[in-house]
Amino acid sequence: MTPIRRIVLVGFMGSGKSSVGRELARRLGWAWRDTDEEVERLEGMPVAEIFARRGEAHFREVEERVTAEMLEMEDVVVGTGGGWGAVPGRLTSLGDDTATVWLRVTPEGALERVRGEAGKRPLLDRPDALEAARALLAERESAYRLAGIAVDTEGGDAARVAEHVLTTLAGPPWNLNAEKV
Ligand code: S3P
Numbered sequence: 001m002t003p004i005r006r007i008v009l010v011g012f013m014g015s016g017k018s019s020v021g022r023e024l025a026r027r028l029g030w031a032w033r034d035t036d037e038e039v040e041r042l043e044g045m046p047v048a049e050i051f052a053r054r055g056e057a058h059f060r061e062v063e064e065r066v067t068a069e070m071l072e073m074e075d076v077v078v079g080t081g082g083g084w085g086a087v088p089g090r091l092t093s094l095g096d097d098t099a100t101v102w103l104r105v106t107p108e109g110a111l112e113r114v115r116g117e118a119g120k121r122p123l124l125d126r127p128d129a130l131e132a133a134r135a136l137l138a139e140r141e142s143a144y145r146l147a148g149i150a151v152d153t154e155g156g157d158a159a160r161v162a163e164h165v166l167t168t169l170a171g172p173p174w175n176l177n178a179e180k181v
Helices: 017-028 035-043 047-054 056-070 107-114 129-144 158-170
Strands: 006-010 031-034 076-079 098-104 149-152
Touching: 006 017, 017 031, 017 076, 017 158, 031 035, 035 047, 035 056, 035 076, 047 056, 056 076, 098 158, 107 129, 149 158
Parallel strands: 006 076, 006 098, 031 076, 098 149
Antiparallel strands: none
């Protein structure tokens, strides 16, 4: 079995990728990388502004490049933007040393979590946000589902979700260094 050298978190906006990812990285002593943060750093502006000024297509191009670079790293937890893992073929093209984790959230739970975090999620910044979240999640679910493991995040705090991820990845068919778990 190939040892796992990186964990990639995918899932909808507000599924807790950043908080769970930070906790996983802390527990493993690995690096933490957030693709949205890196895109914002490179572009010099928040995600919402990139969408407004340069367009979503441009954001997606930079996101793809940034994520691909992060996936070259070892001993890293990568938190992807909600759109990245929704592109068909992405999750199935990763090697055996990469564990993909889908953090599941309901549209209601997602909106609850992103409330008050303006600037990062232009796709939900609209009066009918719940309808939009439902439609987008329904559209993306079949792609997220291809992740190696799926974890429900509703009602669980980041530490409990991280614990569950680590315990799962420590057992077969995964091969995360159990000493660290
Ligand atoms: C997006 C999710 C956001 C951010 C951008 C687009 C999406 O990241 O990349 O607003 O298409 O789902 P988070 O999933 O970290 O909120």
